[in-house]
Amino acid sequence: MVYESFGSARSDWAGETYENIEAVGEQDGSLLILPIGSIEQHGHHLPVATDTILVDAVAHLGAERVEDDVPVMVTPPFWSGFSPHHMSLGGTITLDFDVMLEAIENIADSALENGFDSLLLLNGHGGNMSLISAAVSTIGDEHGDVEVLGLTYFTLADRFIDDIRESDVGGMSHGGEFETSLMQYLREELVKEEEIEAPMLDEPYELGTHDLLDGGPLAVYREFEEYSHTGAIGAPELASAAKGEEIYQRLGDEMEELLTEIHERNA
Incomplete structure (x- = not known):
């Protein structure tokens, strides 16, 4: 196992004492990262916690790069997302939109009591995107x-993914080559x-979503079983650990640049 969380780095909220968390939050330009994932089916080959595992890993990688x-501190991940469109295939735990929004607001309200100057809601699930935008406001x-x-987080790959992918557009969808x-x-x-x-x-629809990194401006609601009999979409057969390592490290580069900019703007 390459990735470990909970106490693996000094930027990990869950592994720190309250005094150390407050000490970080009170520094100029302090930054809090809240990873937000989901528990939903990812086909026959990936676990239902895929989105939560990946966003948590990327959050910690970024924090470790700049700590x-x-x-900077990273909270434990918010593990359940807004995933009603995955319910027909089983294994999914979803929240109502307003319940999830209020829960994230409550987490922010309490965590920000520790003095942080900025908060990054780092999302790992496409179905959460509109909710995250609402929560920011x-x-x-x-x-x-x-x-x-x-x-x-996966939108950060837009600047480099063509250097890595082998699949055509559509191959890096849900449980595909990327994840x-x-x-x-x-x-x-x-x-x-x-x-x-x-x-x-x-x-x-020409204006609809065609890939993980090609969202399209048109939103369409469908149950997930209308897309796939396995619950996964794309070209997972083209995936490899070597590609995963390159994607992960280059996501780390993007996170490092962003977190440094957020800190400098708020110091």
Whole structure:
């Protein structure tokens, strides 16, 4: 197992004492990262916690890259997401939109009592994106002295993914080449190689979503079983741990740049 959380770094909230958390929060330009994932089916070959595992790993990687220069902490991940469209295939634990939004607001309200100057809501699930945008506004309005930001981590790959991918557009969709590669690198023991199977994404609307990194401006609601009989979409057969390592490290580069900028703007 490559990735470990909970106490693996000094920027890990869960592994610190309250005094150390307060000491970090009180420093100029302090930054708090809240990873937000989901528990939902990811086909026959990936675990239901895939989104939570990956966003938590990327959050910690970014924090570890900058923790010598930036006062930063990463909270335990918010593990359940907004995933009603996955319910028909089983294994999913979803929250109502308003319940999840209020829960994230409550977490922010209490965590920010420790003095942090900025809060990054780092999202790992496409179905959470509109909710994260709403949370940035509601939390930002409530905490006028804190810079509140929201980001879906895999969108950071847009600048480099063409250097790595082998699949055509549609191959890096749900449980496809991208997520499977990352899981093979980070948590290979959770990937069922013999169960890898997924159809390519076939979106009829030209303006709809065509890939993990090609969202399109048109939102369409469908139950997930309309896309895939396995619950996965894309080209997971093209995934590899080597690709996962390169994707992970280059996501770390992007996170390092962003976290440094947030710190400098709020110091």
